[in-house]
Amino acid sequence: MVFITEQEILETVAMIRSENLDVRAVTMGISLADCSERDPHRTAERIHAKIVQRAGRLVRVAGEIEEKYGIPIVNKRVSLTPIAQVVGGDDPAAYVEVAHALDAAAEEIGIDFVGGFSAMVQKGFTRGDAALIEAIPEAISSTQRVCSSVNVASTRAGINMDAVVRMADVIKALSKLTAANDCIGCAKLVVFCNVPEDNPFMAGALHGSGEPEVSVNVAISGPGVVRNVVEHHPEASLIELADLIKRTTFKITRVGELVAREASQMLHAQMGIIDLSLAPTPAVGDSIAEILESMGLEQVGAPGTTAALAMLNDAVKKGGTMATSSTGGLSGAFIPVSEDAAMAKAAADGVLSIEKLEAMTAVCSLGLDMIVVPGDIPNNSLAGMIADVMAIGMINSKTTGARIIPAYGKKVGDWVTLGGLFGEAPVMAVSQAGNDAFLRRGGRIPAPLQSLTN
Amino acid sequence: MRTTVIVTALGPDSHGLLAQVATTIAEHDANVDDVSQTVANGMFTMIMFVSFEETETTMSSLKAALEATGARIGLQISVQHENIFKFMHRI
Numbered sequence: 001m002v003f004i005t006e007q008e009i010l011e012t013v014a015m016i017r018s019e020n021l022d023v024r025a026v027t028m029g030i031s032l033a034d035c036s037e038r039d040p041h042r043t044a045e046r047i048h049a050k051i052v053q054r055a056g057r058l059v060r061v062a063g064e065i066e067e068k069y070g071i072p073i074v075n076k077r078v079s080l081t082p083i084a085q086v087v088g089g090d091d092p093a094a095y096v097e098v099a100h101a102l103d104a105a106a107e108e109i110g111i112d113f114v115g116g117f118s119a120m121v122q123k124g125f126t127r128g129d130a131a132l133i134e135a136i137p138e139a140i141s142s143t144q145r146v147c148s149s150v151n152v153a154s155t156r157a158g159i160n161m162d163a164v165v166r167m168a169d170v171i172k173a174l175s176k177l178t179a180a181n182d183c184i185g186c187a188k189l190v191v192f193c194n195v196p197e198d199n200p201f202m203a204g205a206l207h208g209s210g211e212p213e214v215s216v217n218v219a220i221s222g223p224g225v226v227r228n229v230v231e232h233h234p235e236a237s238l239i240e241l242a243d244l245i246k247r248t249t250f251k252i253t254r255v256g257e258l259v260a261r262e263a264s265q266m267l268h269a270q271m272g273i274i275d276l277s278l279a280p281t282p283a284v285g286d287s288i289a290e291i292l293e294s295m296g297l298e299q300v301g302a303p304g305t306t307a308a309l310a311m312l313n314d315a316v317k318k319g320g321t322m323a324t325s326s327t328g329g330l331s332g333a334f335i336p337v338s339e340d341a342a343m344a345k346a347a348a349d350g351v352l353s354i355e356k357l358e359a360m361t362a363v364c365s366l367g368l369d370m371i372v373v374p375g376d377i378p379n380n381s382l383a384g385m386i387a388d389v390m391a392i393g394m395i396n397s398k399t400t401g402a403r404i405i406p407a408y409g410k411k412v413g414d415w416v417t418l419g420g421l422f423g424e425a426p427v428m429a430v431s432q433a434g435n436d437a438f439l440r441r442g443g444r445i446p447a448p449l450q451s452l453t454n
Numbered sequence: 455m456r457t458t459v460i461v462t463a464l465g466p467d468s469h470g471l472l473a474q475v476a477t478t479i480a481e482h483d484a485n486v487d488d489v490s491q492t493v494a495n496g497m498f499t500m501i502m503f504v505s506f507e508e509t510e511t512t513m514s515s516l517k518a519a520l521e522a523t524g525a526r527i528g529l530q531i532s533v534q535h536e537n538i539f540k541f542m543h544r545i
Contacts, residue, residue, distance in 0.1 A: 070532055
């Protein structure tokens, strides 16, 4: 019998009631390998049917777990085999039709998002990849719950710069098409380096080729819990603080493990991974920036921010890996500007710049995430920003992503309100210096050397 | 199958709080296996281990009744399956 102390009981209750501890997402990964048909219309029908059949009980099961354990499960999602690998042919309209089928299935089963409108093009494009990428602006702007990602780089393949340039064009087109809604479409599109095949977080979730038929992946959260611990130990040395953070993330991750075990059993799916990420929300107190500020920075973006974030990120992973043997996904602290109210404020105050965020990307996940830039940013400047983020991932053998929102018709200092968990953020300044000649070279940046790593 | 839940109640102290929570539990054919309570600086904190047969009551009905009792007597009451506490703090 496991003995539970009163202190442990009250600590658990306080984490949930006062410190926003939640499970950020339960994401069911579904293989679509058996859904391909010669006729794309028939493929769309089969995909729709499979999602409804396999994930039809996902929301109900998550609700039952919420009630049983008193822990909120914020998002219920589905991730899919990259659609470019399922739908054949080079007609973008076929991919748009599939996106509508995904949206209809997501609405029917009541989930928040469906991810996997994706392609892997780090080495080059198949005809299907090219068609899917061309379809992204229309597919995402004409659906509500479909998320898209394109992997343009990897440590093994290098950076496909042609894909980077093409994705900048896609992002600009999507911005224009969703301008009436503060360019919300761009929040549902990620450009990746080293995309994980089991990531439960949106917008980049997909069900990779090495995954089982159906799996359940769980994303933990809990910045508020970590912040509370840091705030209550103002005199702790950094070694002591790292230990406190490890202990706290151990507990948070155990909750994720419990939910993953139970959900996978109830849904007759293989238990996938626990993603050890600290993911902020716009709610006050549920912020990565506030953790860093509690560590002693006046505001996120101050000199020392990268060092503080590196320590936080490492401690989160160390605590989490003790709590589960199924680590995966992105697993790191997120720094999405619009989704973290304190980070958005630091950006508005001029303390947090894009260049600083790029440095922070080198020591955590996910990259330049939910960053709003002027709507008239040159396509090549946008491509250069994406390439920089990809380079950090490629060289450091880690996942990085770019989710950048050109705010159509807005300029530096204006605010963009994306709503809900997407939050709001100011338009940030981007260097005006040109890079046209560099990008015009095209081709691929070769894969990096994996030794001599200084 | 017998289920054990942990009921926690927090709020300003007043007369008869424990009795009213226990009465709601008894009305739902559940049993208080263990209880501890403290009052510090006027704040009442109570932890109860409560078990019931799933054929006699459900967690959702017990939870709804206890939350209603809590709202009436000024306590924040949580009802959670014991496994979350067992799981969270140890491997």
